[in-house]
């Protein structure tokens with residue numbers, strides 16, 4: 600039994616290139632996020648609806664302005680979120696949490712730097728990139744691989760489908776990127792979930808489908824780990840551009856066309872930058888316990 604004390608959380612609903620977020624201020628509010636609460640908030644029928652939840656907290660790192668945590672719609676906490684990082688900065692600015700520009704945010708793998716421009720667009724230095732299979736908890740035992748310029752392509756068999764040739768990129772979070780002839784015909788809904796949850800990816804993976812238009816332009820769709828296909832994925836855009844450059848197909852900077860908008864990605868001297876929009880759609884408040892309870896009652900199939 601719960602007591603009668605209401606637990607009201609203020610939030611902002613935001614989007615960056617159509618990748619949408621519930622953003623919560625955990626600096627001025629006491630927020631205990633759980634997987635169950637994250638799923639209830641993100642649910643598009645019984646909750647507010649979002650691809651991810653973003654939680655802004657007081658940092659533990661002495662050089663950071665904030666700690667920035669990310670939860671997928673399925674409740675899993677993850678390492679990074681590019682579109683979310685831009686929304687996080689816009690949120691901090693609009694809520695008056697800090698006037699600093701650039702800002703430094705602590706994510707679970709280190710610090711990232713974020714700069715807001717006059718136009719409201721935000722540019723993010725995305726942090727470290729890694730390519731070795733261990734960085735993605737990818738089991739390569741017995742799998743075949745082919746060198747491709749600076750990259751290595753891994754051949755992944757998929758039940759009932761053709762094998763796929765994947766570039767592995769970790770932008771703190773894991774991405775498997777394949778080149779397709781046309782994103783509009785790509786089997787994102789069919790093979791995306793098979794790649795995302797393939798047993799060789801021990802922590803699952805974000806599956807990118809990239810169409811190269813020219814050396815500075817790609818079209819991209821991403822089947823996101825823990826969220827399904829989203830209208831845009833910022834770390835996915837970065838992973839695709841880095842993979843394309845390593846495969847000898849692209850040169851920095853690259854314009855990434857997603858179904859929800861355009862992102863610009865540059866990768867020079869090992870510094871990875873992404874910029875794009877960050878927009879508040881509305882603000883509101885929610886009784887988190889009531890929301891979670893009705894979510895559980897109305898959708899008992901959920902754990």
Ligand SMILES: N[C@@H](CCC[C@H](N)C(=O)O)C(=O)O
Nearest residue numbers: 680681682772824832833834
């Ligand atoms: N939408 C994001 C990525 C969110 C996390 C991802 N689904 C994961 O599980 O790693 C982005 O804009 O980068």
